[in-house]
Amino acid sequence: MSSFAAQAKAKGLQVVEKKGEAFASSESWFEDDKVVSFVPKWKIKDGEGMLENVEALLPKFCQVVKEKERSYCMHYSFVGPSDDGYVICREGYTSGDGVLKHIEVVGDLLQEIKQYADIVEVTIQGPAGELEKLKKPLAHLSPQYFPTVPGGFRNKYV
Numbered sequence: 001m002s003s004f005a006a007q008a009k010a011k012g013l014q015v016v017e018k019k020g021e022a023f024a025s026s027e028s029w030f031e032d033d034k035v036v037s038f039v040p041k042w043k044i045k046d047g048e049g050m051l052e053n054v055e056a057l058l059p060k061f062c063q064v065v066k067e068k069e070r071s072y073c074m075h076y077s078f079v080g081p082s083d084d085g086y087v088i089c090r091e092g093y094t095s096g097d098g099v100l101k102h103i104e105v106v107g108d109l110l111q112e113i114k115q116y117a118d119i120v121e122v123t124i125q126g127p128a129g130e131l132e133k134l135k136k137p138l139a140h141l142s143p144q145y146f147p148t149v150p151g152g153f154r155n156k157y158v
Contacts, residue, residue: 011157033152035074035092036126036134038099040141042117044085053116054087061089061109068105072098087117096126096133 012028044054058078065076074092081087093099103110122143124134131145 029156030153031156033148033154034094034127034130035154036094036096036099036130037124038089038091038093038102039123039125040089040091040119041121042087042089042113043120044081044087044117046085050116051081051085054081054113057109057113057116058087061106064106064109065102069098069102072101086120096130099124099134100137 042054044050061078062076065073069076072094074094075090076092077090079088079090091099091102093102119141122138122141123146124131124138124143125146126148128147131147134143135145
């Protein structure tokens with residue numbers, strides 16, 4: 001039996017052997033997508049050293065998240081800076097409460113980065129009930145909310 005087949009069986013999947021190859025067959029490889037995506041877009045301010053200061057802070061954000069948000073952060077990364085001075089943070093949390101905890105955890109870094117960049121757009125996607133939890137505490141950011149459509153899923157194993 002291939003190592004893929006052994007791994008699949010260990011995860012409780014049914015394995016079907018076909019012409020010497022193993023295929024996992026079960027709908028249990030996925031689960032409902034309940035991730036809340038929080039996506040702030042920053043515009044780096046004009047001026048000497050602004051870009052360099054923002055670039056120096058991005059790894060600090062990642063390090064703090066790695067150290068303190070294991071129980072509720074699904075993913076966290078930055079995109080950019082773009083040629084026109086934008087940076088986007090791609091964040092995913094287990095719930096709306098996770099988004100609020102994250103903002104609290106990185107509060108000092110948020111205050112620091114505001115010296116060099118402004119939040120110009122925030123989008124939040126996720127289950128409608130989780131989005132409702134965020135509307136009052138995040139109203140000052142004027143986010144756009146996008147509720148997920150029922151039936152969406154995510155892979156449990158990757």
